[in-house]
Amino acid sequence: MTDTSLPGGAVNAVTRVGATVRRPLPPRAGYIHDLLTFLAQQGWDGAPRPLGVDEHGRQVLTYLPGHVAWAPGQLAAVISDASLSRVAGLVRQLHDLTAGTHLAGGCEVVCHNDLAPKNTVYRDLGAGMRPVAFIDWDLAGPGERIHDVAHVCWQFVGLGPAVAAPSEAARRIGLIRDAYGLRRDAPLIETVLWWQDRCWRGIEAGARAGDPAARRLRDAGAVDEVRASQQWVCDHREQLT
Ligand SMILES: Nc1ncnc2c1ncn2[C@@H]1O[C@H](COP(=O)(O)OP(=O)(O)O)[C@@H](O)[C@H]1O
Ligand SMILES: [Mg+2]
Numbered sequence: 001m002t003d004t005s006l007p008g009g010a011v012n013a014v015t016r017v018g019a020t021v022r023r024p025l026p027p028r029a030g031y032i033h034d035l036l037t038f039l040a041q042q043g044w045d046g047a048p049r050p051l052g053v054d055e056h057g058r059q060v061l062t063y064l065p066g067h068v069a070w071a072p073g074q075l076a077a078v079i080s081d082a083s084l085s086r087v088a089g090l091v092r093q094l095h096d097l098t099a100g101t102h103l104a105g106g107c108e109v110v111c112h113n114d115l116a117p118k119n120t121v122y123r124d125l126g127a128g129m130r131p132v133a134f135i136d137w138d139l140a141g142p143g144e145r146i147h148d149v150a151h152v153c154w155q156f157v158g159l160g161p162a163v164a165a166p167s168e169a170a171r172r173i174g175l176i177r178d179a180y181g182l183r184r185d186a187p188l189i190e191t192v193l194w195w196q197d198r199c200w201r202g203i204e205a206g207a208r209a210g211d212p213a214a215r216r217l218r219d220a221g222a223v224d225e226v227r228a229s230q231q232w233v234c235d236h237r238e239q240l241t
Helices: 029-041 081-098 145-157 166-180 188-208 212-219 222-235
Strands: 015-017 020-024 050-053 058-062 109-111 120-124 129-134 141-143
Touching (some): 029 058, 029 081, 081 109, 081 129, 141 145, 145 166, 188 222, 212 222
Antiparallel strands (some): 015 020, 050 058, 120 129
8 A cells, every 4th residue: 555645744744554644653652542542442533543553663543534724724614613612622522531530640631732723634514614533642641621722722713913803813712712611710811822932932942952843843934933923912912811
């Protein structure tokens, strides 16, 4: 069977081989394997199933058919309120399944930590494209519920200078918070700012230490982009809260 390169990744060379996907083995591969095995055992379809390691030392996962929203200019159904609520619902399922397990360590839950349209598979369930699963679990680990919810707000609302109407962004943030079931006074915007800070500093530190993926990201303008987004969120804090 032949390898077909898959588009939409910013870090890893990912290929499809038949009904499987092959990716470079992530750091903490054992933890990610245990997590995906656990989610499969729970009968949760929101993540690929782990199938081990291939003869080239690559991580093997099930290929999830559907549409991955990595490109700009997505269909209305993909960015609709209904899809956004469903993303929040999927995150809630992930958190509720992992709460109190050994995988959550001493934390509230297991967080995906990289929730974004580019890591989400959409399928037409009869009423248009809707999110059905998350991919790219490399950064998953013990965390707090609000961490993933804030990341969803940042990435799925597209918080940053490109937002035309901050009031509309605030409405969409409220939609995510309520669909997840997070309490209304949870410090979501502060957590978005914390994430953005962590993100650009992490890329910069990685690039300075010589990590090739971090260098590629920095050279493609990721640090400047996240910093501009962080500044925008800071400037519109009142309106977004
Ligand atoms: N399990 C999967 N099922 C279907 N497509 C996948 C799967 N894993 C990855 N892909 C495809 O490969 C692309 C890159 O994968 P990803 O794991 O997000 O890599 P990166 O770490 O570089 O972001 C995704 O945008 C998606 O199109
Ligand atoms: Mg990805």
